[in-house]
Amino acid sequence: MILQLMVNALVVPLLLMGVIRKAKALMQTRRGAPVWQPFYDIARLLKKGETISEKAGWVFVWAPRIGLVVALAAAILAPWSGAPLPPFGGATNYLLVLYLMALARFVAMLAAMDTGSAFGGLGASRDATISLLVEPVMVIGLGALALAAGSTDLSVIYSAPVNPVVAALVGVTLLIAALAELSRMPVDDPTTHLELTMVHEAMILENSGRNLALTEYAAALRTCVLLGLAAQTLLRAAPGFPLLSGGARYAVGLAALFAVGGLVAVAEGVLVRLKWRGIPSFLAYSAGLSLLAALLAVLKG
């Protein structure tokens, strides 16, 4: 169990980022960097020095650290890989996990404002807008899923039987929400060259060196948690999966996670970024699905 936790915290997140990049490169008929590249990147960034803006204070210095610790906590507390959770008491609560992520976002947005850069403010403003749309969707979606389990505890939610249709609806809801929350296509393009059009990259424009390494690692952890939860939820809709246990469940879970990662890469290969004003409409699909899931969960429960 400890081994699984270590693998989940240290290996899978960066590997997932590498796989997404590799898949995207293949989509674009490039050979692409090896899947281990994110590990080298982090190691290189940690070795480098960092440059901090003269205007920045302690908020800028501490935000990436808090962000990383919170992301680690979320990665440990959420059952995103299919591995059974260690007994953490009630700490594996989905609302706690979501609000921990909100805490990380709050400090990240403050850090972006701390340098007095217009890019930071722009990114923070957009991030705040997107997340206020995404948050209710995730709360309602996971709430609908939790209704059958009768508890908001994630380890109970993901071990109780659930209506496969609800699971499928919530899974897609979470997937769309995750795309927005993680600043991925079609909401935000992580590889564009113009800061003005970005959300996440604009926020971390001033981060460099080890500061940036922490931020990138935290982003990888958050990607794992959100995409993993979406994958796990979708798996609940598959017949037979609830019967699996132990290693098989973990293996299928990881496979699903990487499959979802591949899906994200495909989306990034074929989609164009939405206009900023089109994003609420895109998220409205997610909201609509979560409402449907809620209705269905209430009717069946």
Add this chain to the structure above:
Amino acid sequence: MLDSNVWGGSALWGGAALCAWLAAAFVGLIAPRPRRHLAAIPCAVGCLLLAASAFAGGGQPEYLRLPLALGDAPFTLLFDPLSRWFLAIIGAVGLAAVVFSPGYLEHLRERVPVGFVWSAMALLLLSMAGVVLAANAIVFLVAWEAMALSSFALVATDHTQREIQRAALIYLGATRVGTAFLMAGFLWAHLLTGTWDFSGWNLHGAAALGPALLILVGLATKAGCWPFHLWLPIAHPAAPAPVSALMSGVMIKTAIYAMARLFVLDGHLAAPALGPILIALGTVSALWGVLFALLQHDLKRLLAYHSVENIGIILTAVGLAIVGRSWGLPALYQLGLAVALFHTLNHAVFKSLLFLGAGVVDARTHTRDIERLGGLIHRMPATAAAFIVGSAAICALPPLNGFASEWLLYQGFFQMARTGPTVGERLCALLLMGWLALIGGLAIACFVKAVGVTFLGSPRSRAAEKATEGTRGMVAAQIGLAFACGALGLGVPLLIAPLSCIVASPGEPSLLAAAWTLPTALLTLAMMGALAILTLAMARLARKNPARRFTTWDCGFGPLSARTQYTATSFAQPTLRLFGAVYRYSIAIEVGGRNRRYFPDSVDVRATHEPYLETRVYAPVLRSIERGAGAFLMRLQAGSIHQYLLHVALVLALLLWLGVRG
């Protein structure tokens, strides 16, 4: 029971506190100018005594009967678990405000009689304690009116400014309207039950609804609940910061106290219809408050709108309790009431903290317009840190106290979704969870804006550049409240016992302990440990490669100025556009110049919004009242002494006739 004193620790300490405040009110008036803050000492002593009274006496109710009577109502004070909860709030927030005030009032001393402010503040504290202690409607109304008048005097502190005169008059008008409804409701309840004692009001169902609705309007006006909230964002910013903290943190909560006492506990006025009404009012209030807060660039006005939001959250919880009782779900009932009380305490702590922070900013920069601030974190580090903690708490971020109470509210909604009687109600409960998350998201946007533009970045004006940290007292009050935010978030298990004592009547099992399942203290400890390790590792790396200080990335165009930063207006713009329908938001851009496509000479951007509750609903109503009253009252007040004498004679005759008849 009511006729005799039942003495105990609470009554003793509480009585002493009231005496201390009475003394402070006199000291404030007679203190010589060089010792103008002398009244702070009895004020602080009173707050401490009141807090002691809240903790003394265990769970038993105590009565303190003063040798006074108003009509057939004795002047009786009741100390029970519910009033003790609010006494603790008044004592704690009052103490912070008193410690903060001497430093703050200094910057007003040219324009304002400081001793008078202290007297009014002591009276405000006294009357707030009186409201939560009143055992019958008459004492309640006396204290309620004293509270309204003393807070009016405090709002009007800086009365040489026109803006403040207007705010004070609007506030006075709102309190008059509220009290009128309250009186009507009390009279009705008295008519039905024949007693002024709250404990004697046992009305159920339809009989309770009439008086309950009138009382609800009166209380909602005081609480600042939508649609009666209009005075709140006008009056709270006009008052001095410690007074705003008291008003927003405590005074509006006395209405919550009265709701808990009259509508929820013991079923004094048990009208099940109140539950959905309160939930509806609360949800609208919360969303409305936070949406309009996002629009504000005056720091204190922004905070005042957040009070509307949080009152909405509290009212929703009160509604949940009533709904739970009428459905026969004791777990939901207990959870709803406990959340309402817990969030009341939490909001009192973080909102007063934020108002005190805004007070330091106001006192040191002489502006509350955040567009003229920036970079204050370097000049007032303690205030900035405390303000950030308070912001995180109000945004319900773990592990602080706002999160604890909102998480419990989520659990309440979840229970409603699981056990509600019909599909519609259960679906509503799930949607309410989403609603709470939306409010949380909006609050985060609003406070990132407030903190980011006020305290971070670079200063946007000379005043912000020259600002200094507040005095030691001002800083101490804020740090104390910031620690309280953390302690209340981590110490929830310790609060379960006093809350259970309130929500579960004797003999009933308390279901609260089962509701709180988060080991936040342990989790926070673990995360702090991880943070420490991470920091050590970073420090090790920094030894090899120290960090370099350099300018913020300027795209190679040369040094950035404060004006190239993101403004509060631009920060809020995406959200404003999203909710444009609510604000009637529109933006007009005019580009001028010959070659205006590429090289415009002038760009004029005008964003407008319409607070249409004010302009479309209240303004016409007020205008028609004004017109009617003008036509009618003008005739009565003709300025002729003969006519006035006639009025006096007529009224006298009427009263005599009534007296003879009755």
